[in-house]
Every structure is written in C-alpha cells, then in structure tokens.
Amino acid sequence: xxxxxxxxxxxxxxxxxxxxxxxxxxxxxxxxxxxxxxxxxxxxxxxxxxxxxxxxxxxxxxxxxxxxxxxxxxxxxxxxxxxxxxxxxxxxxxxxxxxxxxxxxxxxxxxxxxxxxxxxxxxxxxxxxxxxxxxxxxxxxxxxxxxxxxxxxxxxxxxxxxxxxxxxxxxxxxxxxxxxxxxxxxxxxxxxxxxxxxxxxxxxxxxxxxxxxxxxxxxxxxxxxxxxxxxxxxxxxxxxxxxxxxxxxxxxxxxxxxxxxxxxxxxxxxxxxxxxxxxxxxxxxxxxxxxxxxxxxxxxxxxxxxxxxxxxxxxxxxxxxxxxxxxxxxxxxxxxxxxxxxxxxxxxxxxxxxxxxxxxxxxxxxxxxxxxxxxxxxxxxxxxxxxxxxxxxxxxxxxxxxxxxxxxxxxxxxxxxxxxxxxxxxxxxxxxxxxxxxxxxxxxxxxxxxxxxxxxxxxxxxxxxxxxxxxxxxxxxxxxxxxxxxxxxxxxxxxxxxxxxxxxxxxxxxxxxxxxxxxxxxxxxxxxxxxxxxxxxxxxxxxxx
Amino acid sequence: xxxxxxxxxxxxxxxxxxxxxxxxxxxxxxxxxxxxxxxxxxxxxxxxxxxxxxxxxxxxxxxxxxxxxxxxxxxxxxxxxxxxxxxxxxxxxxxxxxxxxxxxxxxxxxxxxxxxxxxxxxxxxxxxxxxxxxxxxxxxxxxxxxxxxxxxxxxxxxxxxxx
Numbered sequence: 001x002x003x004x005x006x007x008x009x010x011x012x013x014x015x016x017x018x019x020x021x022x023x024x025x026x027x028x029x030x031x032x033x034x035x036x037x038x039x040x041x042x043x044x045x046x047x048x049x050x051x052x053x054x055x056x057x058x059x060x061x062x063x064x065x066x067x068x069x070x071x072x073x074x075x076x077x078x079x080x081x082x083x084x085x086x087x088x089x090x091x092x093x094x095x096x097x098x099x100x101x102x103x104x105x106x107x108x109x110x111x112x113x114x115x116x117x118x119x120x121x122x123x124x125x126x127x128x129x130x131x132x133x134x135x136x137x138x139x140x141x142x143x144x145x146x147x148x149x150x151x152x153x154x155x156x157x158x159x160x161x162x163x164x165x166x167x168x169x170x171x172x173x174x175x176x177x178x179x180x181x182x183x184x185x186x187x188x189x190x191x192x193x194x195x196x197x198x199x200x201x202x203x204x205x206x207x208x209x210x211x212x213x214x215x216x217x218x219x220x221x222x223x224x225x226x227x228x229x230x231x232x233x234x235x236x237x238x239x240x241x242x243x244x245x246x247x248x249x250x251x252x253x254x255x256x257x258x259x260x261x262x263x264x265x266x267x268x269x270x271x272x273x274x275x276x277x278x279x280x281x282x283x284x285x286x287x288x289x290x291x292x293x294x295x296x297x298x299x300x301x302x303x304x305x306x307x308x309x310x311x312x313x314x315x316x317x318x319x320x321x322x323x324x325x326x327x328x329x330x331x332x333x334x335x336x337x338x339x340x341x342x343x344x345x346x347x348x349x350x351x352x353x354x355x356x357x358x359x360x361x362x363x364x365x366x367x368x369x370x371x372x373x374x375x376x377x378x379x380x381x382x383x384x385x386x387x388x389x390x391x392x393x394x395x396x397x398x399x400x401x402x403x404x405x406x407x408x409x410x411x412x413x414x415x416x417x418x419x420x421x422x423x424x425x426x427x428x429x430x431x432x433x434x435x436x437x438x439x440x441x442x443x444x445x446x447x448x449x450x451x452x453x454x455x456x457x458x459x460x461x462x463x464x465x466x467x468x469x470x471x472x473x474x475x476x477x478x479x480x481x482x483x484x485x486x487x488x489x490x491x492x493x494x495x496x497x498x499x500x501x502x503x504x505x506x507x508x509x510x511x512x513x514x515x516x517x518x519x520x521x522x523x524x525x526x527x528x529x530x531x532x533x534x535x536x537x538x539x540x541x542x543x544x545x
Numbered sequence: 546x547x548x549x550x551x552x553x554x555x556x557x558x559x560x561x562x563x564x565x566x567x568x569x570x571x572x573x574x575x576x577x578x579x580x581x582x583x584x585x586x587x588x589x590x591x592x593x594x595x596x597x598x599x600x601x602x603x604x605x606x607x608x609x610x611x612x613x614x615x616x617x618x619x620x621x622x623x624x625x626x627x628x629x630x631x632x633x634x635x636x637x638x639x640x641x642x643x644x645x646x647x648x649x650x651x652x653x654x655x656x657x658x659x660x661x662x663x664x665x666x667x668x669x670x671x672x673x674x675x676x677x678x679x680x681x682x683x684x685x686x687x688x689x690x691x692x693x694x695x696x697x698x699x700x701x702x703x704x705x706x707x708x
Contacts, residue, residue: 106567109614164555286612287608288609
C-alpha cells in the first residue's frame with residue numbers, strides 16, 4: 001500500500017507490519033488502540049485529511065471502536081485499518097477474530113473487507129475519498145491476514161467512482177435567494193455557526209456576511225472557533241453550558257441562519273421550545289440533517305462554504321447596508337456587555353475562569369487547543385476564547401473522555417509549528433494518560449493543562465444539583481500524583497497552585513522540548529454555570545447565585 | 546400514522562441487507578415487511594420495504610437511506626399508483642372430507658392455487674395485496690390455519706399517464 005502517493009504521511013497504530021517499515025510513512029507507536037484512533041481523529045480535524053490508525057484483529061480492533069464512534073459523531077475524517085483472521089478462518093471463532101465490520105457499522109461512514117489483494121488499491125483509494133469528502137467520517141478497512149500477505153501486481157487507480165455516493169450537491173439558487181430574503185426581512189436576526197463552518201473552512205465567508213449585515217454570531221460548541229470570539233459580533237457558544245448572552249439572545253431572535261449544524265439537544269435544549277417563534281434557515285452539506293430535529297423554513301443543501309459564497313454574492317447584488325444602530329443590535333451589545341461584566345465567577349484565586357483566561361493571555365493565538373470531556377471542557381467553552389479560525393477541537397458529539405490528549409498529539413503531528421494544548425480534567429486525562437509515552441518518545445511536545453478537582457466533576461455537579469448532594473462514585477481521592485506520573489514517562493510535570501506559578505508553568509511548557517503536564521488543583525466544589533438542565537429550553541438557564 | 550412502500554435499489558454485494566436493516570434499528574424506525582431480489586441488471590438488487598410511521602419519520606427514513614453509500618436509488622412509491630403484491634402460503638387444516646372442496650372453492654375465489662392436498666391439510670398459495678390476504682386469512686380461520694408464510698411486499702410504480 002505504500003505506493004499510494006496521496007496517502008497521508010502519518011500513521012498511528014500498534015505493531016502489524018513489515019512493509020510499513022520499508023516505506024517513508026511516519027509510524028507512531030501508541031500504548032492503546034483507542035488512543036491511536038483519537039490521534040488519527042485529531043490529525044484529521046486539524047489537517048482536514050484522514051488520519052490513519054492501525055490495529056490488529058480482535059481486541060485491537062474492538063479497542064478502536066470508541067475512537068471510530070467519536071470521529072463519526074463529530075464528522076472527522078479517518079481511515080482505520082484493522083487486521084482480520086485469514087479469509088478461510090472467518091466465521092470459525094478463530095483466535096483474535098472479531099466481526100469488527102458488524103460491530104462498527106453504525107459508527108462508520110463506510111467499510112471494506114478485501115478478500116483478495118487485487119481489491120485493495122481500489123478500496124484504499126475509495127476509502128480515503130469517502131472519508132474526506134462531503135460530510136467527513138471514519139472508514140474502516142478490515143484486511144484478512146492472508147490478503148495482507150499475498151502478493152499481486154496491481155496498478156493503483158488514478159480515479160475512483162462510487163456510484164451511490166454523492167458527497168456534495170450544488171446549493172439550490174432559488175432557495176438561497178429565499179434564504180437571503182427571509183434573513184433580510186427579520187427584525188432580530190442571528191447567525192448560528194456549527195462545526196460545518198470549520199470543516200469546510202468557511203470562516204471568511206461567514207465573517208463577511210456577519211459584518212455586512214451586522215448580525216450577531218452564536219456558535220454551537222462544535223462550532224467554537226468558526227468565528228473569532230474576540231469579534232464585537234461574537235456572542236460565543238449556545239447550549240447546555242453556553243454563554244449567558246448567547247443563550248439569551250438566541251431565544252429572543254426571530255430568525256436564525258444556521259450553518260453546518262445538526263441542532264443537537266446539547267446545543268438547543270428541547271426542540272419544541274427552540275423553534276417556537278423562530279424562523280430557521282438551515283445550510284448543511286447533509287440533506288438528512290434538514291428537518292431531522294427541527295422545522296426548517298428554508299433549507300440550502302450543499303457545501304456550506306459554497307452556499308455562503310452564493311449567499312454573500314446575492315447580498316452584494318442587493319447592495320445591502322443596514323445601519324449598525326438598529327434597536328436589535330443595540331440590545332445585543334447591551335446584553336453582551338451586561339453579562340460580560342456581571343456573570344458571577346468563582347471567587348478563588350484559581351477559579352476556572354481566571355486560569356483559563358491566563359492561558360489565553362499567554363498562548364499564541366494560532367495555537368491549537370483540544371479538550372477532554374467534563375467540567376473543564378465546559379469551562380473552556382465559557383472562558384477560553386477561540387480567536388483564530390479552526391483552532392479549538394473537542395469531542396462534542398459522543399463526549400468521549402480521554403479524547404483530548406491523544407487528539408492533541410495527533411494535532412501536533414499535523415501542525416508541529418504551533419503550540420498544542422489539551423485543556424484537561426483529571427478524570428478524563430486519566431483514561432488515556434498512557435499517551436504520555438507516545439508524546440515523549442515520538443517527540444510531540446504537547447501541553448496538558450490539567451484542571452484538577454480530584455473528582456469526576458461534572459457528575460459530582462449533577463449529584464450536588466439534582467440528587468441532594470448524595471455523592472456516589474465521583475471521588476478520585478488524589479490518585480495519581482500527576483507531576484510524578486508525568487516525570488515517570490520522561491515528561492515535564494509542574495504543579496501550579498497560584499497565579500504566579502501558573503504563569504511560569506505555562507511559559508515553561510511553551511518553551512519545553514518535551515511534553516508538559518501542568519497540574520492545577522482547583523476547588524472541587526466549583527460548578528459550571530450557566531447551566532441549561534436537560535429537557536428544558538435555553539431560556540430556563542440556571543445562573544450562578 | 547401512514548403506511549409507506551420504499552423501493553431501494555442497492556449494489557448486489559454481501560452485507561448490504563445487514564446495513565439497511567441496521568439503519569432501521571439504530572434510527573428507531575420499524576420494518577413492516579421486506580423483500581429482496583436481483584434486478585434486471587445483475588449488478589443491483591431491489592429491496593422493497595414497507596414501514597409505518599408519521600410523515601416526518603418516513604421522510605427521514607428516505608433521507609437516511611439515500612445517504613447510505615450502498616443505495617443507488619431510494620424511492621417512496623405512491624401507494625395509489627403502484628402495483629404491490631405479496632406471496633403467501635397457508636397450510637390449512639382439513640378436518641372432514643367436505644372441507645377439502647370448500648377450501649378449493651375459497652382458493653379459486655381468490656385466484657389462489659392449491660398444492661399438496663393431503664387428508665389432513667392443503668397448502669394454498671396466493672399472490673395478493675395485504676388487504677386481500679387478511680380477508681382470506683379471516684375466512685380460512687374456520688378450517689384452522691396450521692402454518693402461514695409470507696414473502697413481504699414487492700412493488701413497482703405504474704408508468705405516468707401519457708396524454
């Protein structure tokens with residue numbers, strides 16, 4: 001397979017292979033297959049080309065599953081390659097046999113199991129094509145051992161056709177024109193940017209439309225980084241832990257231009273409540289997302305960058321220039337300012353908002369940030385501004401604890417030129433901390449910004465909020481010591497217990513040649529607020545008291 | 546709730562029936578009946594799936610099926626403008642000698658064929674709409690139905706009228 005000149009240069013996996021050793025493809029050894037999948041995912045999201053991960057048959061393959069499902073939930077391009085028992089042994093319950101295609105099917109964009117070596121080149125070519133086009137996703141190549149070992153002289157195809165696959169449709173001009181009319185007729189318009197804006201690199205198109213019309217922009221959590229969060233029109237993410245001003249203004253708007261989003265329950269709360277008194281213009285590459293969770297007034301199906309270009313062109317033709325002192329915009333500015341000044345924050349020196357704002361202050365704007373899953377992730381959403389386009393990534397759909405660190409390592413392989421930071425919580429980092437070995441040995445010096453409350457903080461918060469403080473299974477009891485853990489892998493471990501120590505630690509991490517874990521103990525009782533409780537609408541947001 | 550007939554052209558490859566049925570399961574849709582066979586072009590198979598749901602669900606099923614890479618064409622047939630039939634076999638109990646004649650009469654009234662006439666049972670084979678099958682089933686109950694097997698619906702849409 002090494003004759004595929006278009007194949008990405010980085011592969012991540014557990015040992016499998018003799019031919020790979022003779023190629024110039026970079027191989028990165030990991031300590032657990034789940035981490036391999038997350039690394040490939042992180043590489044894929046940052047480079048927008050499929051990351052590749054390898055695993056052996058049976059348990060190796062099943063260990064990839066969580067990573068594959070994570071990539072699928074967040075539309076990340078990935079090609080996973082698994083070993084399989086020889087063709088003649090399939091179905092015989094052979095040693096380390098698993099029906100990985102059957103198991104992974106609902107989490108895959110597509111899958112292949114070649115039965116002869118002749119099939120491999122076309123399948124590889126098609127697999128990469130499918131993984132990275134349209135709405136990206138994971139593709140699995142499950143290759144039986146004898147098919148790997150047999151030799152054949154097969155040309156690599158220049159082009160592939162996949163008859164039932166139509167990754168992009170051209171945006172319908174009439175619908176786009178209707179969308180323009182509808183947005184222009186709104187009294188209180190808002191733009192909701194989703195992950196699709198990042199995937200299709202539609203940053204400039206989005207910004208020019210927002211600025212031309214002076215329309216405020218909220219994002220989904222997945223869309224964080226689709227629009228610069230230091231921009232005057234930016235309100236930040238909506239959702240369960242969205243910004244107060246974003247949630248508030250979203251519920252007040254009468255028309256939303258929603259771009260590249262699937263209206264997840266975590267973003268919009270209850271669907272009925274969300275769409276009440278709201279006209280929805282929905283742009284998405286995936287026709288199956290139109291009307292799935294919400295009622296759409298106008299739908300524009302197609303690559304969102306193309307759709308936004310046409311949309312922008314139609315606006316230019318109309319020579320639109322609304323004044324920037326209309327009552328809605330004035331209200332938006334006031335609401336934003338009010339919440340930016342009045343949201344009550346944790347009073348301690350090492351409160352989540354303070355430490356994340358310190359990180360933002362010291363981190364170059366082009367740095368790439370990933371997160372783990374939990375309270376720290378939502379604090380990052382609230383208090384860490386993503387400024388440069390496409391610099392913030394998180395497991396938003398599946399919510400996979402343990403994703404952020406290996407994904408950061410994968411991101412670093414794609415962008416070795418910029419700092420990469422995993423904003424982590426202790427419970428989540430715990431799940432893939434073995435990747436420290438990979439970060440150190442493969443010379444991928446990422447920074448783990450470990451917001452440590454020695455507990456499974458999000459669950460603890462729900463137990464405090466909804467279960468009368470009956471705390472069950474959430475206390476991690478100061479185990480392990482993350483400084484010693486980092487050092488045992490040959491990484492740099494720094495504990496930061498004051499703002500001065502934190503500032504020094506971040507600078508040390510940025511200057512370090514090896515991976516750094518900054519262990520930041522915080523108040524284990526600090527909650528993430530605002531909070532939209534599950535099953536309620538965005539207007540029912542719980543605020544800090 | 547409406548009853549819909551979906552006609553799905555897929556690549557004639559192993560594993561596709563699994564993927565289609567898996568989609569119904571994982572998206573919480575139901576399959577009322579399913580039939581599969583090769584088309585005029587041996588590269589493709591046609592699956593005919595009938596399902597019950599509200600309009601929104603059925604629209605969503607069609608979209609999700611359409612999105613599948615293995616599906617070449619997905620159509621929701623217009624029930625009023627399609628020929629749809631199902632093949633069913635009944636093994637009907639024969640308790641007394643005159644039952645045999647009565648079952649034969651009933652079968653011929655429904656243009657059904659009889660096979661394997663034995664002292665204890667007769668197999669009746671009919672191709673009909675689900676509605677006709679239910680009607681026959683009701684009438685056959687008085688003899689006693691020992692076993693029943695049905696294929697699920699298959700269907701083709703009528704050509705547009707030429708004016």
